[in-house]
Amino acid sequence: MLEIKNLRASLEEEGKEILKGLNLTVEAGKVHAIMGPNGSGKSTLSYVLSGRDGYEVTEGAAELDGQDILEMEPEERAAAGLFLAFQYPVEIPGVGNMTFLRTAVNAQRKARGEAEMDAATFLKVVREKAKELKIDAEMLKRPVNMGFSGGEKKRNEILQMAMLEPKLCILDETDSGLDVDAMKLVADGVNAMRSPDRAFLVITHYQRLLDHIVPDVVHILANGRIIKTGGPELALEVEKNGYADLIEEAA
Numbered sequence: 001m002l003e004i005k006n007l008r009a010s011l012e013e014e015g016k017e018i019l020k021g022l023n024l025t026v027e028a029g030k031v032h033a034i035m036g037p038n039g040s041g042k043s044t045l046s047y048v049l050s051g052r053d054g055y056e057v058t059e060g061a062a063e064l065d066g067q068d069i070l071e072m073e074p075e076e077r078a079a080a081g082l083f084l085a086f087q088y089p090v091e092i093p094g095v096g097n098m099t100f101l102r103t104a105v106n107a108q109r110k111a112r113g114e115a116e117m118d119a120a121t122f123l124k125v126v127r128e129k130a131k132e133l134k135i136d137a138e139m140l141k142r143p144v145n146m147g148f149s150g151g152e153k154k155r156n157e158i159l160q161m162a163m164l165e166p167k168l169c170i171l172d173e174t175d176s177g178l179d180v181d182a183m184k185l186v187a188d189g190v191n192a193m194r195s196p197d198r199a200f201l202v203i204t205h206y207q208r209l210l211d212h213i214v215p216d217v218v219h220i221l222a223n224g225r226i227i228k229t230g231g232p233e234l235a236l237e238v239e240k241n242g243y244a245d246l247i248e249e250a251a
């Protein structure tokens with residue numbers, strides 16, 4: 001589903017290279033976790049894949065189901081099925097949460113040549129999914145993320161994901177800031193969406209989340225590269241021993 005080859009990317013302004021020849025393959029139906037030290041390039045990878053401004057890809061390729069996504073606009077990538085739940089969700093004053101969701105869902109449907117979701121169906125579906133995530137009706141009416149608590153913002157990202165039904169879901173530290181019960185809700189939401197034609201890239205610092213969202217594969221990203229790939233046991237090893245040995249081993 002996702003095939004990244006020798007990806008190099010720099011910050012446009014500073015020219016500083018962050019991703020330094022990163023290789024990663026994520027198969028359909030799988031959950032891949034990415035762990036790695038602060039500042040190693042995990043969020044940068046998610047931004048470069050989703051098309052955020054400010055990064056220059058200097059080498060390599062990234063394909064989603066055989067389509068070169070690096071050449072596409074962010075909204076084209078989204079319509080192709082890529083979704084990013086932000087590490088730091090942004091507040092959008094003046095744009096109602098519900099309006100935002102409905103506009104996004106229908107823009108993607110339109111881009112794919114599908115019929116728009118009518119207002120009644122949308123309302124029914126959004127209410128259902130919001131309820132599962134314990135997001136109350138009042139939060140759906142407020143502007144996107146405005147005045148939401150840290151944990152509420154993270155759950156709102158998962159609501160967006162549930163509504164958009166992407167092919168490739170990237171979750172950038174969605175667990176950070178969530179209380180134990182909210183983390184369970186988010187994990188349940190993710191697990192309910194696992195399917196043979198969907199894949200997840202779950203960025204996290206903690207094994208704790210991976211107890212609930214059991215990954216098929218775990219990667220360690222350090223200094224802009226994947227330095228080790230293994231099974232769920234790799235996350236346990238990191239929890240116990242940290243990254244120093246793994247980084248030394250890879251050097």
Ligand SMILES: Nc1ncnc2c1ncn2[C@@H]1O[C@H](COP(=O)(O)OP(=O)(O)OP(=O)(O)O)[C@@H](O)[C@H]1O
Nearest residue numbers: 011014018036037038039040041042043044045087
């Ligand atoms: N706009 C920017 N200006 C300067 N440095 C930047 C900018 N964006 C990213 N960086 C640097 O790029 C490096 C990688 O950052 P990134 O956010 O990808 O790390 P990360 O692996 O997600 O870390 P964390 O686990 O703390 O979220 C860091 O050293 C960061 O300071």
Ligand SMILES: [Mg+2]
Nearest residue numbers: 042043044087
């Ligand atoms: Mg990050």
